[in-house]
Amino acid sequence: MQKRRVGSSDLYVSEISLGTMSIGTDEQHGIRLLHEAQDLGINYFDTADLYDQGRNEEIVGKAFKGRRDKVILASKVGNRLDPGKESWHWDASKEYIVSQIKESLRRLQTDYLDLYQLHGGTMEDNVDETIDAFETLKKEGLIRYYGISSIRPNVIREYVKRSNIVSVMMQYSLLDRRPEEHVLALLEENNISVFARGSVAKGMLSHKASEKVKRKGAEGYLSHSYEDLLAVSEKLGVLAEQEQTSATSLAVRYVLQHPALASAVMGASSLEQVNENATLSGDHLSEAVYEKLKQITRPIQYENHR
Template sequence: MRTRRVGTSDLHVSEISFGTMSIGTDEQQAIKLLHEAQDLGINYFDTADLYDQGRNEEIVGKAFKGRRDNIILASKVGNRLNADGHGWHWDASKDYIISQIKTSLQRLQTDYLDLYQLHGGTMEDNIDETIDAFETLKKEGLIRYYGISSIRPNVIREYVKRSNIVSVMMQYSLLDRRPEEQTLDLLAENQISVFARGSVAKGMLSDKTTEKVKQKGSDGHLTYTYEELLAASEKLRLLAKNEQTSVTDLAVRYILQHPALASAVMGASSLEQVKQNAALTTDRLPDDLYAQLQQITKPITYDNHR
């Protein structure tokens, strides 16, 4: 599988990567999924301390014990579990970030993270303090690089100006083209890479597009009405058929087209899904096909967080 460089770092990640949130808590099955993905050429695995209240990190740690040197491992911080075990609250303080890395490393059975990401971010945060926390962890060798996971343009701009982030994880798909408005170009200009999540839009951009639209899109999606989603899904299905490819392939190749993109972070809860993800084509789309996909869908702008 081809790889791309993450920003100005020395990390080179597979163009299709694995978001581990959906692997479940059946340890034996989850480890099979992770091993299969690695064996098929996926080298970037993205977890978070919040997933299954830390259990996800534990499983990922067990899966890659003895394989650690062959993967690029990322986790996230900022959503702090409440003391009573119910729910969580936002905490981007330096003290919390520095204390939480030790817990994550213990669960993951590793001495360092390749990438540590702020799991959100608001304009109300003490951003300089948050940045200082990540810089401190970097100096101590506990993390190699850091980034943020955010869809908020105003927050992203502040980190671009004030920090040394190498990446931003954000939702981006044919049905959610908000990053195209300004953010992707800004990041590319500053040599900061994007990890795209949600690239198949809950399956609505998969090979079961019409079926998934009926299941997941009955109340619409962002600015799309249900009827618009159905119309788009039918056009995508026909286009994929004409191109002798799959809707999923077109959707993933579309988001990987922009130079800011490092990888499409895909989830999987079965071996079949892992194999399908790893087999996705990542070849660059011809310009005319890219334009057709843009005509089938529509640009969307951010209403908030500008």
């Protein structure tokens, strides 16, 4: 598995990584998936306190107890559980962030996180206070680095200007090329890496594209109509056949082509999916294939949070 450096940090992550949200709540099954991923060369695992109300972090912690020095663990904070309810509200205050790292570390059975991410962010937040929270945790040795998970260009710009983030997690795929407008270039210029989620757009850019489009794209996807999605899946399939590879591989490698990218964060709920994901690491696309992929879809822009 090829590895890439995260920004200016000393973290080197597998270019295909595992987003743990979909591993489920069955402990034995979840641990099996996590171990299989690591055995196949994946070293970056992304969780959040939000996932299954902390249960996800607990499973990840049990899986890597005794293997901690072999993996890079990332979690997220900012979504605060309402007492006695299953609902959440946003809280980016220093007090809350500082208090929650201790809970995440307890569940993950570790004394530090490699990467701690703000799980969202708005322009109404006290950004300086939020940054101070992460800087405090860094000074205390509870986290090595911090970043944000956001698709809001205005929020991303503020953290680029005012903080020491090493990464931004965002949605990016052939069907969601919004980051290409300005965001990817901005992050590359500032040596901040991208963790891409949604690289296969709910499976609509995978080798099962036509089936997934019918199931998940009936109402369209972003500004793409159902008809658009069907056309994209067909063209992607044809190109994959010509290149003697899979549609999934082309879609993921398209995302990884940009120099700002550190890793494509892929979900998995079965051993089969873990194994499929691990095969997606590979060489850069040729410029000819990259340009053909660009022609399959059209660029779209962020309408909000500019």
